[in-house]
Amino acid sequence: MLPKELYKRIQKLHFRTRFLANDLFAGQYVSAFKGRGMEFAEVREYQPGDDVRDIDWNVSAKFGRPFIKVFHEERELTVVLLLDLSASNLFGTRKRFKREVIAEAAGLISFLAIRTNDRVGAILFSDKVDKYIPPQKGPSHVWRLIKEVFSFEPPSKLTDIGAALDYLNKVVKRHAIAFLISDFMVRNPEEGLARPLMFASKKHDLTALKVRDPAETTLPRVGFVRMKDPETGDVVMVNTNDTIIRGRWHEMMEETDSAILKVLNKSQVPLVELSTTGSVVEPLTAFFHRRGRHH
Numbered sequence: 001m002l003p004k005e006l007y008k009r010i011q012k013l014h015f016r017t018r019f020l021a022n023d024l025f026a027g028q029y030v031s032a033f034k035g036r037g038m039e040f041a042e043v044r045e046y047q048p049g050d051d052v053r054d055i056d057w058n059v060s061a062k063f064g065r066p067f068i069k070v071f072h073e074e075r076e077l078t079v080v081l082l083l084d085l086s087a088s089n090l091f092g093t094r095k096r097f098k099r100e101v102i103a104e105a106a107g108l109i110s111f112l113a114i115r116t117n118d119r120v121g122a123i124l125f126s127d128k129v130d131k132y133i134p135p136q137k138g139p140s141h142v143w144r145l146i147k148e149v150f151s152f153e154p155p156s157k158l159t160d161i162g163a164a165l166d167y168l169n170k171v172v173k174r175h176a177i178a179f180l181i182s183d184f185m186v187r188n189p190e191e192g193l194a195r196p197l198m199f200a201s202k203k204h205d206l207t208a209l210k211v212r213d214p215a216e217t218t219l220p221r222v223g224f225v226r227m228k229d230p231e232t233g234d235v236v237m238v239n240t241n242d243t244i245i246r247g248r249w250h251e252m253m254e255e256t257d258s259a260i261l262k263v264l265n266k267s268q269v270p271l272v273e274l275s276t277t278g279s280v281v282e283p284l285t286a287f288f289h290r291r292g293r294h295h
Contacts, residue, residue, distance in 0.1 A: 002151060010150045013100075014143055017107030020281055021115055028285060029112040031292035033077060033177050033205070043067045077177055078135050079113040079120040080204075081106050082164045083149055084182030086126045087157035092276045093215040101211045102181050103149040105280045109179055110142040118177075124148060127158035129167040135176075158232075159186060165196035169203055180269075181209040183216075189259045197267040206269050207287070210260070213276040219249045 002010070043056050046066035054068040083106055089098040106122065113120040114137050121135030122145050131152060133145055161182060168178060178200065186192055200206050219240050228235045239245060264271050272287045274280050 002147070006151060010147050013103055013107055013150075014146050017104060017146070018111050018139070018142075020108055021111035025108075025281075025285065025288075026112055026115045028288040028292060030116050032288040033291075042070050044070055077113075077118040078172065078174065079109065079118050079177045079179070080135065080168060080172055081109060081120065081122040081145075082161075082168060082178060082180040082182075083122055083124050084126075084159060084161065084164075084180075085124050085130070085149070085152060085154050086159040086185075088159065088185040089183055089211070091216075092213050093220070094213065094277045096276050098183050098211045098213060098276055099149070101274050101276055101280060103146055105179075105181050105209055105211075105274060105284070106149055107142065107146045108280060108284065110145055111139075114138060114142060120145070121172075122148070123164050123167060123171075124152055124154070125160070125164040125167075126154035126156040127160040128156065128163050130154040130156075132167070132171060135172075160192070161186060162192050162196040165200040168200055172204070176204045178204045178206045179209055180206060181211065183211045184208075184256075184260050186260075189256070189263050193260075194263045194266065197263055197269055201267040201269050206267075207272065208264055208269050209272045209274055211274045211276070217250065217253050219246045221246075 043059050044067065046055065046060075046068050050068050054070075056067050056069045059067040083102055085099065085102075089102060091098055092100070110120045117137070119135035119137050120142070122131075122133040123129055124131040124133070131148065133148065159182075161180065161184070165180070168176075172178075197206075219238075222240050225238050225240050226235060227238050261271060270287065270291070272283050274283055
């Protein structure tokens with residue numbers, strides 16, 4: 001049984017993401033991710049501006065006036081969300097934790113998928129795959145998915161994105177639309193991510209969503225702070241007013257982000273950046289729009 005307060009938070013996010021997945025947003029999603037092909041739907045009378053190549057000559061000859069064939073996009077794509085639930089995502093200095101951003105992005109994409117008759121599933125992971133939710137349709141399935149992201153507590157605090165990508169390749173046999181949603185707090189991205197990203201992006205249509213909090217990039221000036229690595233448990237005392245420390249921190253984060261971007265670009269995996277201070281809607285809208293123009 002979920003605690004009452006947690007249930008209310010999950011319910012609120014469920015309604016919010018369902019509301020955000022409106023017709024306009026769903027149309028952008030459809031434009032960005034095309035179906036497997038076109039299937040014949042019906043014939044109707046020719047109208048000025050219709051493509052003459054779609055004229056059904058047999059039906060036209062029978063009725064003595066032109067009719068055209070109408071095709072609908074055959075969708076029913078499979079969408080798989082790879083959701084990083086490691087301890088580093090239980091962090092946030094402004095509006096919310098990174099895990100809440102992950103949950104909002106997962107909920108929004110899930111509702112977009114089921115609105116367009118696609119199936120959606122999820123891989124919940126830390127330093128291993130902790131739970132697999134097979135792709136299904138329907139609002140009740142999205143509710144379960146959001147609830148799992150909020151309430152599931154993985155036994156490990158560590159992260160292994162490569163393990164999740166390898167699992168995706170093994171369990172999802174057919175081509176899928178995959179979204180890897182993580183804070184990408186990984187050491188040596190080139191070493192741990194390059195190979196799994198390469199294999200996953202060749203088999204699936206993979207997009208990376210990186211979630212960050214502003215304090216992770218620019219260290220706030222709050223004097224001496226005891227900092228604890230949520231994944232390893234290591235504790236250090238840091239003077240956040242020290243200009244040298246602040247500069248080194250910023251450089252370190254830039255180096256990490258640069259390394260992540262390098263391995264993503266190498267595998268031709270697009271990156272969408274999300275923040276704990278803003279909505280997921282604007283970055284995803286911009287991404288769908290860019291992708292729709294180029295596909």
